[in-house]
Amino acid sequence: MFDSSDRARLLALLREHxxxxxxxxxxSGTRSTVYLDARRVTLxxxxxxxxxxxxxxxxxxVDAVAGPTLAADPIVTSVAVRAGLxxxxxxxxxxxxxxxxxxxxxxxxxxWRDGMTVAIVDDxxxxxxxxxxxxxxVAEAGGxxxxxxxxxxxxxxxxxxxxxxxxxxxAAFTAGEVLEERV
Numbered sequence: 001m002f003d004s005s006d007r008a009r010l011l012a013l014l015r016e017h018x019x020x021x022x023x024x025x026x027x028s029g030t031r032s033t034v035y036l037d038a039r040r041v042t043l044x045x046x047x048x049x050x051x052x053x054x055x056x057x058x059x060x061x062v063d064a065v066a067g068p069t070l071a072a073d074p075i076v077t078s079v080a081v082r083a084g085l086x087x088x089x090x091x092x093x094x095x096x097x098x099x100x101x102x103x104x105x106x107x108x109x110x111x112w113r114d115g116m117t118v119a120i121v122d123d124x125x126x127x128x129x130x131x132x133x134x135x136x137x138v139a140e141a142g143g144x145x146x147x148x149x150x151x152x153x154x155x156x157x158x159x160x161x162x163x164x165x166x167x168x169x170x171a172a173f174t175a176g177e178v179l180e181e182r183v
Contacts, residue, residue: 002053007172010050013041014152014178028126030156036175038123038151042074052078054172055149056086059119062146066093066108066138068130071123075151079121093118095134107137114142125150125171128158132165152178 017040024035041047056079059065065079066072076092083090093110100106118138122131128148135145148162153171162169 002050002057006050006053010041010047010054011173011177013044013047013050014038014173015180017041017044017047018152019179026126026154027130028156030126034175034179036124036152036154036178039071039074042078042123042151048074048078049082051075051151052082055079055119055121055151056082056088056090058149058170058172059090059121059146061117062090062119063113063116064091064093064110064118065121066095066110066118066134067121068134069094069096071130072121072134075121075123091116093138095137097133108141112141112143115144117144117146119146120148120167122148122150124152124154125158126154126156128161128169131158132162132167135165135167 018036018038020035020037024032026032042051065076067076073094080090080092091111093108096107120131120135125131131148138145147168150171152173152175154175159169
């Protein structure tokens with residue numbers, strides 16, 4: 001069970017390792033002087049188990065977690081591993097931006113089954129576009145999207161966009177919490 005001390009440790013890791021300052025272009029196309037590189041935590045030995053435990057507690061009863069590759073890949077894996085260790089069956093799925101042109105030609109990789117209830121996860125959200133694309137892909141493939149869970153919400157419209165599409169939106173942290181200021 002994820003508790004307040006785990007949350008504090010994860011927040012400290014994000015503050016120490018994920019905050020980069022400089023000139024950046026975000027996936028939304030907007031420019032920022034702050035880049036929140038959560039992969040520096042989600043791929044770390046100390047961060048990965050905390051992220052997995054946090055999101056496993058948050059997502060509730062689902063068949064799988066899925067998210068847009070590449071940012072969601074370590075989160076999906078952490079949640080699936082934590083689920084297995086806890087005796088829960090929560091599979092991991094990866095959603096590609098487009099179908100592969102070779103092999104099976106899938107957009108969704110992993111143990112996919114029609115009718116699955118899927119939690120969409122991602123590391124950082126600005127507009128919500130990547131997570132919404134993953135949600136649409138899962139829905140079009142015959143899955144039920146339980147909602148969208150983010151590690152960090154940059155507080156720049158993702159929540160509103162996701163809720164406009166009819167999905168619930170949950171974020172573990174806001175950018176303001178991670179930065180200890182408003183972005």
